[in-house]
Amino acid sequence: MMVYVHLIFLSIFLPASVISESYDAIEGEALVVRCPNNDLSAKVTWYHTDTRKRIPEEEEGSRVFSKEMFLWFLPTSLEDSGNYTCLINYPDGSQKGRKMNVQVHPCKQGMCFPSRILYANETRKGKISCPTFKNYENATIVQWYKDCKPLQGERYFMHDPYIFIENLNKEDDGYYTCRFTYTHRGRVFNVSATRIFISEEKHSSLPVQILFPKDEDVIEVELGAAFSLKCQARLGIKKQPVAVVTWDVNKMPAEYADEGKINQEVIYFEGEHQEFYGEATLTISNIEHTDLQSSFSCVAMNEMGNTRITVTLRLKEKCPQ
Known part of the structure; x- marks a missing residue:
């Protein structure tokens, strides 16, 4: 009976679009996801x-398991990517659900960190903390990297979970990756996490990154129906002097497409950690056969340069009768 009660509360508290936190990890490393709950008396x-489906607590040989407010992946696998829910049961009988997104990236030769950076940091103090480090007991940082190059020199002082930088300058801005080891039941696991460091409180451009959709995606549509294509790109830290996110249709700007049928709306906004994003929404009022033969390209640009991805459409397959 308790299981059904839990499922009822899950449907109440977890709208499909609400993500409390997101975690990125590299395939084959350890990952600990923490439920955002500050009440230690809650279950x-x-x-x-x-x-x-409920995730059980650890058993002998478990790879994915729960332990109080933590969800463990020892180690991660590509199949772990997806959404997870922690249901918080408070002593007074009330409940709250939080949805966590996990994205496991393939381990590729020469890759220093996942392409999606979620841990942003803006400071002048010259102290950078290692993201998620405190979720692991008895962890030890092995190496810090800046833009994938090992940090070395007298200007850098490491004291877990921080690295301190003396005599800051603009060249210190960039991606900082901490790599550390975690030991569980005699097994040693590697963990890596990356954050953005900005030494001055002003805008900083980053390499343009289109978050979605992915290049060469094929998107299913229905003939005669209206359809919207969204493209979101990260352009830097704080508002950018050069910021463009837009759609091309058949290699022509969207504004030159069929005006009565295709429209575009673009918005720009800051994220939780002052990341600056652009989002372009292309709306097609009526899907026709000609649209299935068209290419749709999202173009994003800032001071550092530009990038583009291209998607195509296909008819949604009908379910067999």
């Missing part, structure tokens, strides 16, 4: 959001 239960 936390973990679920697979899509299947509503």
Whole structure:
């Protein structure tokens, strides 16, 4: 009976679009996801959001398991990517659900950190903390990197979970990756996490990154129906002097497309950690066969340069009768 009660609360507290936090990890490393709950007296239960299947506590040989407010992946696998729910049961009988997104990136030769950076930092103090480090007990940082190059020199002083930088200058801005080891039941796991460091409180451009959709995606549509294509790109830290996110249709700007049928709306906004984003929405009022033969390219640009991805459309397959 308690399981069904939990599922009822999950449907109440977890709208499909609400993500409390996101975690990125590299395939084959350890990952600990923390439920955002500050009440230590509350009981936390973990679920697979899509299947509503409960994640049990650790058993001998478990790879994915729950332990109080933590969800463990020892180690991660590509199949772990998805949404997870922690259901918080408070002593007064009330409940709250939080949805966490996990994205496991393939381990590629020469890759220093996942392409999606979620841990942003803006400071003048010259102290950079290692993201997620405190979720692991008895962890030890092995090496710090800046833009994938090992940090060395008298200007850098490491004291877990921080690295301190003396005599800051603009060249210190960039991506900082900490790599550390974590030992569990005699097994040693590697962990890496990256954050952005900005030495001055002003805008800083980053290499343009289109977050979605992915290049060469094929998107299903229905003939005669209206459809919207969204493209979101990260352009830097704080408002950018050069910021463009827009759609091209068949290599022509969207504004030159069929005006009565295709429209575009663009917005720009700052994220939780002052990341600056642009989002372009291309709306097609009526999908026709000609649209299935068209290419749709999202173009994003800032001071550092530009990038583009291209997607195509296809008819949604009908379910067999």
